[in-house]
Amino acid sequence: MKYKVPLIFAFVCGILVVISEFIPHRPFNMLITTLQDWFMIISGFAILLGQISLFQSNIKKIKNKNPDWPFYLAGLISFAIMLVFGLLWGTQEYAGIFGQGDKIQAVVGMKPFDYLFNNAFMPLSATMFSLLAFFIASAAYRAFIIRSFESNLLMITAVIVMLGRTSFGGMLTSWLPEGLKFLHLPNLSDFIMEFPNSAAQRAILISAALGIIGSSLRIILGIERSYLGGEK
Amino acid sequence: MSGFMATFGLWLSVFFTLSIFSFLYKDNPFYKLSEQIFVGLSAAYWLVYLYYSVMVPNLFNKLFTDFKGNLILLIPTALGLLMLLRLIPKTQWLSRYPIAIMIGTSAGINMVRYAKTDLLGQISATMINPFASDNVITVIGNILLIVGTICGVYFFYFSKKQEGIRAVPSKLGIWFLMISFGASFGYTVMARISLLIGRLEFLLKDWLHIIK
Amino acid sequence: MSVNKNTQTERRIIYLVLLIAVALPLIFPIGWKTEVSNYTKMAWDLVENTPDSSVVVFSFDYDPSTITEIQPMAEAMLEHSFSRNQKIIAVALWPQGVQMADQAFKVALQKYPDKKYGIDYVNLGYKVAGIVAIQAMGKSMQEVFPSDQSGIKYEDIPMLKKVKTLKDVAYICSLSSGTPGIKEWVMAARDPLGTPVTGGTTAVSAPGLLPYVNSQKQLYGLLGGLKAASEYETLINKIGSATIKMDAQSIAHLLILAFILIGNIKAFVTKKRSEQ
Numbered sequence: 207m208k209y210k211v212p213l214i215f216a217f218v219c220g221i222l223v224v225i226s227e228f229i230p231h232r233p234f235n236m237l238i239t240t241l242q243d244w245f246m247i248i249s250g251f252a253i254l255l256g257q258i259s260l261f262q263s264n265i266k267k268i269k270n271k272n273p274d275w276p277f278y279l280a281g282l283i284s285f286a287i288m289l290v291f292g293l294l295w296g297t298q299e300y301a302g303i304f305g306q307g308d309k310i311q312a313v314v315g316m317k318p319f320d321y322l323f324n325n326a327f328m329p330l331s332a333t334m335f336s337l338l339a340f341f342i343a344s345a346a347y348r349a350f351i352i353r354s355f356e357s358n359l360l361m362i363t364a365v366i367v368m369l370g371r372t373s374f375g376g377m378l379t380s381w382l383p384e385g386l387k388f389l390h391l392p393n394l395s396d397f398i399m400e401f402p403n404s405a406a407q408r409a410i411l412i413s414a415a416l417g418i419i420g421s422s423l424r425i426i427l428g429i430e431r432s433y434l435g436g437e438k
Numbered sequence: 439m440s441g442f443m444a445t446f447g448l449w450l451s452v453f454f455t456l457s458i459f460s461f462l463y464k465d466n467p468f469y470k471l472s473e474q475i476f477v478g479l480s481a482a483y484w485l486v487y488l489y490y491s492v493m494v495p496n497l498f499n500k501l502f503t504d505f506k507g508n509l510i511l512l513i514p515t516a517l518g519l520l521m522l523l524r525l526i527p528k529t530q531w532l533s534r535y536p537i538a539i540m541i542g543t544s545a546g547i548n549m550v551r552y553a554k555t556d557l558l559g560q561i562s563a564t565m566i567n568p569f570a571s572d573n574v575i576t577v578i579g580n581i582l583l584i585v586g587t588i589c590g591v592y593f594f595y596f597s598k599k600q601e602g603i604r605a606v607p608s609k610l611g612i613w614f615l616m617i618s619f620g621a622s623f624g625y626t627v628m629a630r631i632s633l634l635i636g637r638l639e640f641l642l643k644d645w646l647h648i649i650k
Numbered sequence: 651m652s653v654n655k656n657t658q659t660e661r662r663i664i665y666l667v668l669l670i671a672v673a674l675p676l677i678f679p680i681g682w683k684t685e686v687s688n689y690t691k692m693a694w695d696l697v698e699n700t701p702d703s704s705v706v707v708f709s710f711d712y713d714p715s716t717i718t719e720i721q722p723m724a725e726a727m728l729e730h731s732f733s734r735n736q737k738i739i740a741v742a743l744w745p746q747g748v749q750m751a752d753q754a755f756k757v758a759l760q761k762y763p764d765k766k767y768g769i770d771y772v773n774l775g776y777k778v779a780g781i782v783a784i785q786a787m788g789k790s791m792q793e794v795f796p797s798d799q800s801g802i803k804y805e806d807i808p809m810l811k812k813v814k815t816l817k818d819v820a821y822i823c824s825l826s827s828g829t830p831g832i833k834e835w836v837m838a839a840r841d842p843l844g845t846p847v848t849g850g851t852t853a854v855s856a857p858g859l860l861p862y863v864n865s866q867k868q869l870y871g872l873l874g875g876l877k878a879a880s881e882y883e884t885l886i887n888k889i890g891s892a893t894i895k896m897d898a899q900s901i902a903h904l905l906i907l908a909f910i911l912i913g914n915i916k917a918f919v920t921k922k923r924s925e926q
Binding site: 208209211212213215216217218219220221222223224227240241242243244245246247248249250251252253254255257258259260261262274277278280281282283284285286287288289292293296297299300312313314315319321322323324325326327328329330331332333334335336337338339340341342346356357359360361362363364365366367368371388397398399400401402403404405406407408409410411412413414415416418419421422423425426433434435 | 439440443444447448450451452454455458459461462467470471472473474475476477478479480481482483484485486487488489490492493496497510511513514515517518519521522524525530531534535536537538539540541542543545546547548549550552553555556557560561563564575579580582583584585586587589590591593594611612613614615616617618619620621622623624625626627628630631633634636637640
C-alpha cells in the first residue's frame with residue numbers, strides 16, 4: 207500500500223502520457239488534459255513545500271545558534287517582509303488583500319513588493335552572477351594551460367570564437383581579400399559554431415536522449431524507485 | 439516622499455551591489471547579509487507569484503465561482519496537501535502518492551519528447567546531402583557535421599572496449615568535443631563579462647552619473 | 651604562507667585590471683561596428699516575414715541575473731514585432747519573467763504608444779510546470795490561462811478570440827536563460843504542433859541549442875548573448891543598450907586572452923626552470 211500503490215500511480219500516469227501521444231482522441235485526450243491541469247496544481251504545492259522546508263531549516267539554524275545565525279534571521283525577516291507586502295498590496299499586475307494600495311503607492315512611488323523587487327532583488331540577483339566574470343578571468347590566468355594536442359584544439363577554438371564574437375575581431379581581419387573571406391574571424395567563428403560545435407553538441411544530445419528514454423522507461427515500469435525513498 | 443523613496447531605493451541597490459562585490463576582496467558580514475537577504479527575497483517572490491499566477495486563477499477562482507462544476511479539482515488539491523505532509527516524519531509516506539504522479543507524468547513526457555526532438559529530430563537533421571550546396575565551405579562543413587556527429591556518438595558507446603582500429607572514430611569524436619568545449623568556453627566568457635558590464639553600467643550611470 | 655599571499659595578491663590585481671578594462675570603454679566609448687551573423691538574421695527573417703496582424707507568443711523565461719544579455723533582445727524583438735503589426739501574447743515560465751516582460755513592454759511601448767492592451771498585446775502571466783504547461787497550451791490556451799493578470803477572462807480579450815491552442819499562433823519567441831526555456835518550447839510546441847520557434851538565450855546556453863537550428867527547422871535562428879542582441883539592434887536600426895556595451899565586451903575579451911597568454915608563458919617558464 208505504502209510502496210506498491212505509488213508505483214502503480216507512476217506506471218498509469220506514464221503509460222497514459224505515452225498512449226495519448228499515439229491516440230490523441232477520446233478518452234485519452236481528455237484524460238491527459240486533466241492530468242496536465244492536476245500536474246500544474248500539484249507543482250504549486252511542491253514549490254510551497256520547498257519554501258516551507260527552507261523556512262524550517264533556517265529556523266533550526268537560528269534555534270541552535272549556528273555560526274552566522276544572525277544572517278539566517280535576516281534572510282527570514284526579508285522573506286516575511288516580501289511575502290507580507292505581496293499578499294497585502296499585491297504586485298504591479300495583481301491586487302492584494304488591501305486592493306491596489308493607491309495610498310501606499312503615492313508614498314513609495316510604486317507598490318512595496320515592486321519596490322523591493324527593483325531595489326533589492328534585482329541588484330542582488332544581477333550582481334551575484336556578475337561575480338563569475340572575475341572568477342573566469344582568474345581561471346583564464348591560472349588554469350587554462352596548454353598541455354596536450356586536445357587542450358591545444360580547445361584553446362585555439364576558444365581564441366577564434368572569443369575574437370570572432372567581438373567587434374574587434376571583425377576589424378582585425380577586415381583587410382582579407384574576397385577569396386579568403388572564410389578566414390575572416392566572425393565567419394570562422396560562425397563556421398565553428400555551425401558545424402564542428404553543432405556536431406559534437408548533437409552527439410551529446412543524442413546520447414543523453416537515449417539515456418533519458420532508458421531512465422524514463424525504468425521509472426514507468428517501476429524498476430527505478432529511488433524517488434520514493436526507502437521501503438518503509 | 440516618493441522622491442525620497444526613489445533616492446533611498448537607488449542607495450539600497452548600490453549598497454547591495456557593493457556588498458556582493460566585496461566578496462572579491464574576502465568573505466565578510468556584508469556579503470553574508472546580502473546573500474541571505476537574496477535567498478529570503480527570492481523565496482518570497484516565488485511564493486507570491488505562485489499564489490497569484492497559479493493557485494488563484496487555476497484553483498481557487500474555479501472552486502469559488504463554480505464549485506459543483508469543478509469538484510474534480512479537489513483531487514489535485516488533496517494530493518497537493520498530501521505533498522505537504524512530507525514535512526512531518528510520521529506522515530512522510532503519504533507524500534509518495536503525489537510525487538509518484540508527478541514523476542510518472544514527467545517520465546512519460548520526457549520519454550516521448552526526447553525521443554522525438556533529441557533523438558529522431560537530431561538524427562534526421564544529420565541525414566543531409568552534404569554536396570547539396572554550391573559553396574565549397576558549406577560542403578566541407580556538412581561533411582564535418584556528419585562525421586563529427588557519428589564519431590561523437592561512437593565515443594559515448596561504452597559496451598565494447600575501444601582499442602586498435604575501433605579507437606580511431608573515438609579519437610575523432612574527442613577532437614570534435616574539444617572544439618565544442620573551446621567554443622563553449624568562448625561563449626561562457628562572453629556571458630560572464632556581459633553580466634559584469636551590466637552592473638558597472640548601473641554604478642557608473644545610475645549612481646555616479648559618470649556615463650550619460 | 652607567502653605563496654598563498656602571492657596568489658591572493660595576483661588574484662586581486664587580475665580583478666582590478668578586469669574592472670578597469672570593462673569600465674573605461676563604458677566611460678569613453680570607442681564605437682566599433684557589429685557584423686550580423688546568420689543565426690540572428692534567421693530570427694529576424696521569421697519576425698519580418700510573418701504577416702500583418704498575426705498573433706505571436708513571447709515567452710519571458712529568465713530572471714534579473716541575466717538581464718544584461720536578454721533584456722536588450724526582448725526590447726528589440728518586441729519593437730520589431732510591433733513594427734510588423736503583430737499581436738503579442740506575453741507569457742512566462744519563470745516567475746521573475748513577469749516583471750521582466752513588464753519592463754520590456756514599457757520600453758517597446760515608448761516607441762509604439764498607440765498599441766492597445768487587449769487588442770495589440772496581452773500579458774497572461776506566469777505558469778508553473780514548464781514543459782507540462784506548454785503541452786497543456788497545445789491542447790487549450792484557455793485551460794492554462796483562464797484570465798490575464800488583471801483578471802480579465804480569456805474569452806473577453808479581443809485578440810485571443812481566435813487563439814484556441816498554440817497551433818493558432820504564427821510563431822513563438824522564447825527569451826530564456828535556462829530550464830524551462832527554448833528547448834522545452836521546441837520539444838512541446840515546435841515538434842508536435844509545427845509552430846515555428848525562435849528565441850534568444852544567454853551566451854552560456856547558446857552552443858548547446860545551436861544543433862536545433864538545422865534542416866528540420868526545429869529552431870528558426872537563435873540569438874546567443876550580448877553580441878547577438880546588438881546584431882538584432884543593428885538590423886532594426888536601433889542604437890540600444892546592447893550596442894553600447896559591445897566596446898567593453900571586446901576589450902574584456904582581449905584582456906582574457908592576454909591573461910591566458912601570460913598564464914601559459916608563466917607555466918612554460920616555471921616548467922623550464924624546474925627541468926633545469
